[in-house]
Amino acid sequence: MKSLGKHLIMTALLLETVCAVPGLGASSRPLAAPAPDAMVATAATAGPGAEDPDNLVGEFAKYFKKYEDSATRVEAILALEDVEDAGVVRVLVPVLKLEEAEVVEAAILVLAGFESPEPIQAFLAALEGEKKEPTRLGLLRALASGGYGGALKSLEKCLKDRRSWAVRRAAVLALAAGPEEGAAELIVALAADREPAVRCAVLDGLAAMGSALVLDPAAAGLADEVWQVRASAIEALARVRRTSSVPLLIVQMAREEGRLLADAAMALETLTGRGFGQRRELWERFWETYKERYEIPTDAELAALLAAKKARAEEYSPPGAVSYHGISTPSRSILFVIDVSGSMENMVVEREKFADGGYPSMHRIDIVKTELARTIERLEPHVKFNVIAFATEIKRWKKRQQKANALGRSSAADWVRNLEAIGGNSKETYSSVGLAGAANLEGGKTNTYGALMAALGYDPKSPRTGDYQVELDTIFFLSDGRPSTGAYIDPADILREFTGANATCKVVLHTIAIGEFRKQFMKDLAKANGGSFVDLGR
Template sequence: MRATMWLLAAGCLAHAACWTAPGALADQLADRFDRSKPAIHRQLNSARAEQRIAALEQLRDYPVADAARLIHSCFDDADEEVRAAAYSALVHTNSEQEVCDTLLEMAKSGMKQRGGPHSVPLALAALLSSNLPRAQVTAVQFLDNSVAESPYGPHILVAIADSLGAHGKPANVRPLARLSNTKLFKRHFGVRRATVGALTKIPSKEAVAALIGMMTEAGGEARADAAEHLTTVTGEDYGTNAEKWKSWWAEAGSAFEYPGSSPTAPYRTIVREGESGKYYDLPLFAERLVFVLDISGSMQGGRMDAAKRELLKAINGLPKHASFGVVVFNGSVGSWKKKLVPAEPRMKRSAAEFVAQLNPQSQTATYDALEAAFTFDTEAIYFLTDGAPTAGKIMAPADIIRSVTGVNKVRRISIYTIGVAPGFPGSVTDAFLKNLAEQNFGHYRRIDG
């Protein structure tokens, strides 16, 4: 008995000798970081990107506030690989509450910067990625209470989603799911589309499950994005029917394995049946859409008759839950209504009367028409023309694409283009409409003859 008690006592003494209080461990880590900091500073100030990346790799070993601030300073680095390494370093250290508190502090400070909070999205992405419940809650609260009320709010959430998608790790599925619980996800189409787009870049079973769970709320064009990706990676074809995808996943999800490589197809060619019908054989997925019709002089005769007929067929086929608008243009621009209206019988009749009295004349102010379409709260623009721009604020096709794509960076509106007799393949008009659609989440349709 005495021997047993002696052995127990000895064991306790040995354990006490080896055990270090958490506070002491934190002090040791801080001391170690202070000793390493001068050398890390020198590397971070190096002109060579690989040296700066090497310094960030070292900082991953120091989950302390001062190290987090150093990492955060690299978000403004000119080199994309350095910025990616900085984000990875923060994610590696965000399991410590001290680091998460520092990230929130820097995000709050960044929101007050003039010219926009450039470094805020990456800090919040790292915070959302933490496995600490308290950090997750404070991140969503900050997004809902501060970011959502800022004019930069949509920009920040789109940038968070883009960052998580670019990182492409299965661990990013959960922070994207948390992003879908925010106020701006529900309010802003661009945020929903960016979140769905980020999940399509993560090659994991968890991302597939999250996409299926998000389809109903994503709605419209974003739901179609999810459906195209799901069809590609699963081999199943349930279109944009969220309930059918959920039923399939309930039965087959446990056995599903993500393919080693996913086949690719041109955008908007996999899911061909839109919930809101078709227009010139282009599926109408959007729940909120604007039709833009060229009524310049070159559209006279059969072209105008066919364009009116196709437009009215599309409008008449819209379901009750859809909202729509009509913009027409020649040398100037006009709108049927100032805001989108419900696709009710009365509004469809009113639109038909408006379209019937249109008479082609004058020039082609393409940019001005697109600018007018962007004033609507829409998910998709269906833009029909038969020629290159000849009037308006911007006339060079490349400049129009550059301007529209820049404005669309956060809104993520689909621009579908229809070219009526646009010339030979690769002509100015043909190339312009094709590039405008491809760079803005849309698809181009040529109508020859």
């Protein structure tokens, strides 16, 4: 039995899903996905096949529409996981257009798991005949995860979809993850797509394939007006290592600042093994000396060079970096997200860890407020920033990113110092005597999903051009408790939804935990979104 939790993470990170399944010829007969009622009638009247002796497909068609809660629907879908029957495709394709993300994810998991020709042929025929965007996106994600061959004709049609950039992007990712011959040539044709998210997907996909066809569009992408595309271009040149990329990245260092400057420097270190950090003059001197005879080091040589570089890393550390709870970033556009739910009023247990911090008290909220205010007061004027405080509701310091000038720093630091934990233990006395409103216990829950999605300003259910082109490129997220309210509460669901939304935003998420709840969720959030995790203690 496959792991649903693991799959949900992997499907949110499609660029990391690289499967190799032997090629299978596409069906010559398109199979349009029937309407749900027609699907139920067809499947219910069909008898059990050789690959479905228990008639699970028929039972699914009979009972699924009666289930009203998502958990039961997911359970019903997963009952089909090991059924190698074309009927599974017939009954699950309509599920892909439902609004319940966890239900759709379960359907994608099953559709991506076929191993025999019959259901794979039915799957490819469904993709060939499907016209509706939500269903096509689900099928393309299942194709990317399953790695089925024989879908070239359908994917070509998706790549040419003028109405939906999301479909074009998903088709690029599916091609990059699959075994199709000539996939790289089809992908590179979209390198100049009008939608930045598609241009990013082309660069990311070709780089994941290790294709040299990425080099020219990546070089062009270094001049793109959208920073997310430039970030993908820099990463692509680092992953597909060629000597010709070295001078391009050195020049790029002069054009960038903040996080992308650091990305360009890191790409140069990955290419060469040299450890000059963000000191462009040293890279220029190095290249002027060696450019006529330079060769990219082998993997073994690179490993030795990087080990030596690590030993002297501090010598070339970037000036003006922002540090918050031990996590340093060169970013020039930062968002701090701080938990002010009721549990933040609790005292820390490991008080010796915080004894020398000069905090007003050992309450979690006082510790994190003090540290955040101190960090804000140290920000350089060229940095832009904002602050979000969240419990049940989400509150911003300002509507948009602000310059860290003297006025901005003073205003934000005061705003942070005046924050209070909402509905904490000290308020429970009110509740015990019938004054629940005064206690505001409902307002003191932990809306992790709402806070993270507010940080991106992104609604993944209705992708539109420009939604993902956020100004900020780095988020610090601090929380002490398990999610307890919001559209999604389960950590696996929140991880899937945020990581999926951030796949186009390309924001780095650093997570910081304080308290006694399970830390793996925070670790997974940071790892899946390019950031670091820090545990402040209990």
